[in-house]
Amino acid sequence: MNRSARLQALSAFLQSQRAKLRPSEAGFPEGGRRRTPGLRREEVAQLAGVSLTWYTWLEQGRDIQASSAVLDAIASALRLTKDERKYLFSLALESGEPAPLPQEPPRIDAPLRHILKELASCPTIVSDRRCQIVGWNEAASHIFLDFDRIAPERRNLIRLLFERKEFRRLAVNWELFVGGFLAIFRSYYGEYVGDGWYETFLEEMSELDPDFLRLWEASKVSSAPEMVIEFRHAKAGKMQFHLTSLMIHGSPDLRCSVYTPDPGTTTEEKLRRLMARTQSS
The missing domain is CATH 3.30.450.180 (Beta-Lactamase)
Incomplete structure (x- = not known):
């Protein structure tokens, strides 16, 4: 996928994962008016130990640099599974071009x-x-x-x-x-x-x-x-x-x-x- 599509996918993924978490699961009170389900951005930022501005930019799909350590903290804050964590890293770090598919379709040996x-x-x-x-x-x-x-x-x-x-x-x-x-x-x-x-x-x-x-x-x-x-x-x-x-x-x-x-x-x-x-x- 191109850079724009990758960042859009990252944005959608972070928003959906944030919406899945109940505040009480992350140690926050359930009370208070919340415009959307799940955690607020500032709560994810607090759990991950990053600034609200930086996390907001990341979730908005802006083209910013993110280290593996920070991504790991965000993955922990969002309680991602092993596969979800791998997905987050792939989208945020863009590991490069994949190996091309073989010219011939895979064969069953x-x-x-x-x-x-x-x-x-x-x-x-x-x-x-x-x-x-x-x-x-x-x-x-x-x-x-x-x-x-x-x-x-x-x-x-x-x-x-x-x-x-x-x-x-x-x-x-x-x-x-x-x-x-x-x-x-x-x-x-x-x-x-x-x-x-x-x-x-x-x-x-x-x-x-x-x-x-x-x-x-x-x-x-x-x-x-x-x-x-x-x-x-x-x-x-x-x-x-x-x-x-x-x-x-x-x-x-x-x-x-x-x-x-x-x-x-x-x-x-x-x-x-x-x-x-x-x-x-």
């Missing part, structure tokens, strides 16, 4: 193909740092979509979540489902601050679906969110999965999103029956 096959009862999707789907197993095709029928350039996971009605109908809490992947996408967005593709994609998505911008602005930052997702599958009925996102060792730009059937439900049995019916038909 033989060991990873074997892993995908072995995860027969766990729908699994492999994606790159732009959330482009580069691999999946048979179970994923049965639960989500037949990705083979989608042109490779259209297999962006974020785009499909908003573009395809199948995903909206599938997830009982679609916004929670989307939120997990937006959290991953935001972590990439902060990590690769020099890649202009992200800003272009965000603009395209904002025009594609009115829900996108609202959910993007509310999204968290997480490189590996874990959550329980309930699906209402058209053929299998109610199903419940635990989503685990894993980086692939040796391929830092690839990750596996693994949906493990909830052991306390009949989800795995339903999935096996669904796959068996399809194979026999």
